[in-house]
Amino acid sequence: MKVLGVDLKSNDATVCLLSLVDGVFHIPDCRSRRLTLADTSAKGLKNFQSTFAKLAADYKVDAVIIRQRQSKGKFAGSAIGFKLEAAIELIDDLDVIVFSPTDIKESLRKNPLAVPFSETGLKQFQEPAFTTAYAWLMKNEHEA
Template structure:
């Protein structure tokens, strides 16, 4: 199964691909590390963002998208743009792609039961992709 983990930061959707077969994990190369929605965006910009993401998911034959859920209150609450991005991702209407939201609490619980087989530093991913990688890994167990 090919999974795309997504972490929302500001007006960016940071992505990480993870493939798993028979208990073995692989990190496929990807031409995109993040997609950005302009801060001063229009309806057309939001539709373009969703279209670009769907095309990316099709190109890499992603079967499951897992988004790290944004907090609605508190110190680390998400901004308005990130909630729009989250909604655009949730509304993807592709028959072969399932979309899931996962909370930070759920991710911690999954990592406690099934620790990552390799430290993030050894993955070859960029540091800003760590949250998306962790989300994709936890999404494997949904």
């Protein structure tokens, strides 16, 4: 199974491709590490949505796993971030799952990373997207 982990911050969607085949993880090369919404108008949002859909289609992802953000409080997500989330969720023929930080922590507690993140070859800013994808894959691997 190949998934695209997503971490939304401000007007950026940080992404990380991750696949699990026969219990072995692979981090395929991906042409994008971060997609940015430069223009918050309807046209800009549609452009972001089509760019994201093309990325998901080109890499034949089975699911998109979005790290859930708080809707209120000190660490609440921005309005633009929620627009990005909605734009991703509304892409036709794309399985989108919003995965809560509590579930991520629980999955990581049960299935710690076998190698340090620094050895994955990913950029540091991709760590939340990677851990989201990894935690979801591990949770579903053990439930199957």
